[in-house]
Amino acid sequence: MSEWFNGSCHCGTVKFKVFTALSPAGRCNCSLCRRKGALMSPAFPAEQLEIVSGKDDLTLYQFNTRVAKHYFCRHCGIYPFHQTRSNPTHWRVNLGCLDGVDVYGLESAVYDGASMSVVDNA
Numbered sequence: 001m002s003e004w005f006n007g008s009c010h011c012g013t014v015k016f017k018v019f020t021a022l023s024p025a026g027r028c029n030c031s032l033c034r035r036k037g038a039l040m041s042p043a044f045p046a047e048q049l050e051i052v053s054g055k056d057d058l059t060l061y062q063f064n065t066r067v068a069k070h071y072f073c074r075h076c077g078i079y080p081f082h083q084t085r086s087n088p089t090h091w092r093v094n095l096g097c098l099d100g101v102d103v104y105g106l107e108s109a110v111y112d113g114a115s116m117s118v119v120d121n122a
Contacts, residue, residue, distance in 0.1 A: 002044070007097040009073035009080050014054035016080060018093050020044045025095055025106045030113030032063060032070065036079050039103045043090040049081060064116075085116060 002021045008014060020041045027039060051058075059074045068085035072078065081093040096103045 005098040007080060007093065007099060009076050009078040011073060011076035013057045013075050014073045014080055015052040017050045017052060019048040020093055022095060022101065022106060025108040027108055027110050028113035029110055033113060038079055038094040039096060039108055040092040041095055043084055043087065043092055046089060046091055049091050
């Protein structure tokens with residue numbers, strides 16, 4: 001069941017609202033996601049994410065096919081959300097950035113992002 005959540009990066013510069021479900025939560029096994037270790041929400045349409053403040057403080061990172069867009073706060077380095085590669089009209093949010101969500105109490109699956117790579121070790 002989807003609901004509205006408030007979220008932010010660690011330093012609070014980037015604040016957002018998102019309408020999402022918490023499950024099925026997931027992790028991805030691609031080279032970037034393995035390293036950042038975030039627990040992600042299910043995919044949702046772009047219009048369900050509203051950046052409240054700090055849009056100019058986000059840094060974009062793209063790799064491999066450069067379709068997915070991973071955003072990080074340029075001050076604290078936290079990844080709050082990304083635009084997906086499998087469907088660029090959809091986004092996922094880092095559930096650890098949502099107010100009042102205990103990510104350690106959520107069940108999660110692993111998405112096989114590594115098999116989508118077109119370069120070695122991505």
